[in-house]
Amino acid sequence: MSVELPLWRALTGYRILTLVYVLGLSAVAYPRYAHPLGAAAYMAALTLWTALTWRRTTSPERCTRQFLLADLGFAVGGILLTYVIDTHARIMGGAPTLPSIWTAGAVLGFAIKGGWRWAAVASSIVAAVNLVERQELARDTVHNVVLVWVASVAIGYVVEVARASERTLAHALQIEAATRERERLARDIHDGVLQVLAMVQRRGAALGGEAAELGRMAGEQEVALRTLVAGGLVPRQRTVLDVPQDAAAAARPADPGPLPAGPCDLMVLLAPDAGAGVTLSGPGSPVELPAAAAVELAAAVSAALDNVRVHVGADARAWILVEDEPDAVLVTVRDEGPGIPEGRLAAAEREGRLGVALSIRGRLRELGGSAEWLSVPGQGTEVELKVPKGIAPEGGRRGRARA
Structure with missing residues (x-):
């Protein structure tokens, strides 16, 4: 809902309530008017105008500039008619004009529609007409016109600030949505395209000849794609020969196919990762999670195993x-490598290496979970992946790495 919509509804209510008040004032003062029938005719016209146009002030689309000018014309005309319809003694005694406080509704319409500048112009016109009707700078008249001028300008300024804040919020939400989508795509690219390019680059360099040239080109494309996925915000100062080697040794299918409708057994998804060098341990009963959460958690485990193969060795044990x-599923991936030096993960993320930043940490963050790296030099590394059961809370804790 727009931040200014309640203001339009309040303006509609103000016009209706002040009309009732003005009709009551006119009925009480009817015998004292110099031309009572003229006052009654204006009140009838004002009532008909308000009744026919009440929907005009319910939204900014309906409240056009032409309507605002006509509404202000009704108010100004009523103020000037007061000089003809009412007696001179009542006017000089400070009697209210025919439209009285209904006039402020016309000025507030300008403030909400066009901001403080429109409000200043409309309230200045009303102030000038009131002074003409009173024919002197009476204290009560000056007090009323200054009050209307200040109030309308203040409301117009608040409306402008609210609109600017609403635009800023909408822009921030668009950036957040785009960032989340970019991270999701980056994870898919890391699990597929980047892994293939890294594999081609390494195999080509090992084979030599024409394959080495193909590997060099694949390495260049990997660097360019990593920069694109990372948003192009980190300046890259590495050559093709310094391409990071933290991608997986083999590509995984980018599309795992349709997900099952109900809960999914995580142990079934992790079973393909177990092998001669990887030992899988878990409960004897199924470990059920929502299908989407189970698939993402299994992908994060696979990304952690890929890092083990690259940094520790293809034959490394894991x-x-x-x-x-009771309230979460905890998966621990442990290796027998040399451990992670302090600050290495943060440096890798700055250099555009996306395995930890997106394929692991990003997946867990979107599930409302957490990823923690526990590493001791010479004693290997543990990656603890935790995903809450049921509905995942918004956001999630960021993983941490320590030596």
Whole structure:
């Protein structure tokens, strides 16, 4: 809902309530007018105008500039008619004009529609006409016109600030949505295209000849694609020969196919990762999660194993432990490598290496979970992946790495 919509509704209510008040004032003062029938005719016209145009002030689309000018004309005309219809003694005594406080509704319409500048112009016109009707700078008249001028300008300024804030919020939401979509695409690219390019680059360099040239080109494309996925915000100062080697040794299918409708057993999804060098341990009963959460968690485990193969070696031993806790599922991936030096993960993310930043940490963050790296030099590395059961809370804790 627009931030200014309640103001339009309030203006509609103000016009109706002030009309009732003005009709009451006119009925009480009817015998004292110099031309009572003229006052009654104006009140009838004002009532008909308000009744026919009440929907005009319910939204900014309906409240056009032409309507605002006509509405202000009704108010100004009523003020000038007061000089003809009412007696001179009542006017000089400070009697209210025919439209009285209904006039402020016309000025507030300008303030909400066009901001403080429109409000200043409309309230200045009303102030000048009131002074002409009174024919002197009476204290009560000056007090009323200054009050209307200040109030309308203040409301117009508030409306402009609210509109600017609404535009800023909408822009921020668009940026957030685009960033989340870019991270999702980046994870898919890392799990597929980048892994293939890294594999071609390494195999080509090992084979030599024409394959080496093909590998060099694949390496260049990997660097360019990593920069594009990362948003192009980090300046890259590496050559093709310095391409990062933290991609997986083999590509995974980019499209896992349609997800099942109900819960999914995480152990079934992790079973293909187990092998001669990877030991999978878990409960004897199924570890069920929503299908989307189970697939993302299994992909994060696979990304962690890919990092083990690249940084520790293709024959490195790794262990996967699945724990089914009452409120969450905890998966621990442990290797026998040398450990991660302090600050290495943050540096890798700055250099555009996306395995930890997106394929692991990003997946868990979107599930409302967490990813933690526990590493001791010479004693390997543990990656703890935790996903809450049921409805995932918004956001999630960021993973941390420590030496």
